Amino acid sequence: TRTILIGAPVDSGQRRPGCLMGPAAYRVAGIAAAIRDLGHGVEDWGDVALPDLRAVTCANPAVDQLPETLGWTEVLADRVDDALSEGAMPVILGGDHSLALGSVSGAAAHARRSGRPLFLLWLDAHSDFHTPMTTTSGNLHGTPVAYIAGRDGFEAFPPFPAPIPADRICLYGIRSVDPAEHAALLEHDIAINDMRVLDEHGIVAPLRSFLTKVREAGGMLHVSLDVDFLDPSIAPAVGTTVPGGTTFREAHLVMELLHESGLVTSLDLVELNPFLDDRGRTAKLMVDLVGSLMGRKVFDRPTRSFT
Numbered sequence: 001t002r003t004i005l006i007g008a009p010v011d012s013g014q015r016r017p018g019c020l021m022g023p024a025a026y027r028v029a030g031i032a033a034a035i036r037d038l039g040h041g042v043e044d045w046g047d048v049a050l051p052d053l054r055a056v057t058c059a060n061p062a063v064d065q066l067p068e069t070l071g072w073t074e075v076l077a078d079r080v081d082d083a084l085s086e087g088a089m090p091v092i093l094g095g096d097h098s099l100a101l102g103s104v105s106g107a108a109a110h111a112r113r114s115g116r117p118l119f120l121l122w123l124d125a126h127s128d129f130h131t132p133m134t135t136t137s138g139n140l141h142g143t144p145v146a147y148i149a150g151r152d153g154f155e156a157f158p159p160f161p162a163p164i165p166a167d168r169i170c171l172y173g174i175r176s177v178d179p180a181e182h183a184a185l186l187e188h189d190i191a192i193n194d195m196r197v198l199d200e201h202g203i204v205a206p207l208r209s210f211l212t213k214v215r216e217a218g219g220m221l222h223v224s225l226d227v228d229f230l231d232p233s234i235a236p237a238v239g240t241t242v243p244g245g246t247t248f249r250e251a252h253l254v255m256e257l258l259h260e261s262g263l264v265t266s267l268d269l270v271e272l273n274p275f276l277d278d279r280g281r282t283a284k285l286m287v288d289l290v291g292s293l294m295g296r297k298v299f300d301r302p303t304r305s306f307t
């Protein structure tokens with residue numbers, strides 16, 4: 001696989017400074033070498049820059065840093081679309097989760113042109129299903145899934161290219177959902193694999209069933225990995241820790257299954273706040289997980305069928 005690293009020093013989707021240091025932390029933790037050592041091509045396109053801001057308004061006065069987030073959305077959509085158009089797999093080094101407003105837009109634009117359906121796997125403690133109209137925190141990192149699913153309330157943003165139907169979206173690992181998100185999720189047919197589901201069925205079965213759908217549809221698959229998908233005891237470097245996250249082995253198993261599926265076409269690494277890290281351990285763990293997603297394993301196993 002040819003991979004392209006895209007640095008996204010996005011810090012406008014929440015109010016705790018530090019995510020802008022994420023791309024540098026991933027590079028220091030050796031992300032390029034980790035991928036290259038597995039036999040893949042790696043190109044680093046550097047960090048994207050924020051374009052000149054446009055004046056935009058939003059009916060909800062709580063919304064924070066809308067012009068900045070809009071600027072990042074436009075530039076990242078373009079860059080991710082470019083990387084996919086070169087036949088490569090973009091890996092977006094975040095940056096807070098608002099960057100997915102742009103990265104998934106780029107993937108969706110590319111999928112539409114190539115005539116393939118796009119699927120979304122959201123590995124996160126949060127559902128990120130607010131619209132700019134329903135958010136109470138005003139932090140736009142809590143909104144990308146709603147944008148991607150085509151919900152109303154994003155009039156300040158470019159129309160999402162070919163919104164992803166709810167049955168092609170899989171939320172995985174969630175354990176913190178605000179009341180307005182909860183109500184909206186119940187009206188959409190999104191696969192909600194909260195921690196209760198994963199405790200009861202294990203980490204493998206729900207993922208395999210989603211991957212089967214992707215494969216049968218000949219789809220592209222965008223994976224968005226939020227640091228808080230992981231338990232805070234192993235991944236402290238995130239502004240919004242939530243107890244009860246996935247363990248080291250569970251997270252690696254998810255990555256190993258994703259590798260075996262051969263379906264992942266683009267990847268976000270989001271919400272790493274290196275200022276909160278403990279001697280780089282969270283950055284190193286995220287790089288390690290990327291290694292598993294790109295094919296690192298102790299012994300080869302026959303590729304499994306997911307049915």
Ligand code: DIR
Pocket residue numbers: 097126128130135136137138139141142177178228240271
């Ligand atoms: C929280 C989002 N529900 C909010 N929190 C997130 O502020 O709307 N943290 N996404 O990662």
Ligand code: MN
Pocket residue numbers: 078079082
């Ligand atoms: Mn372009």
Ligand code: MN
Pocket residue numbers: 097124126128141226
């Ligand atoms: Mn998130």
Ligand code: MN
Pocket residue numbers: 124125126226228229240271
């Ligand atoms: Mn989160």
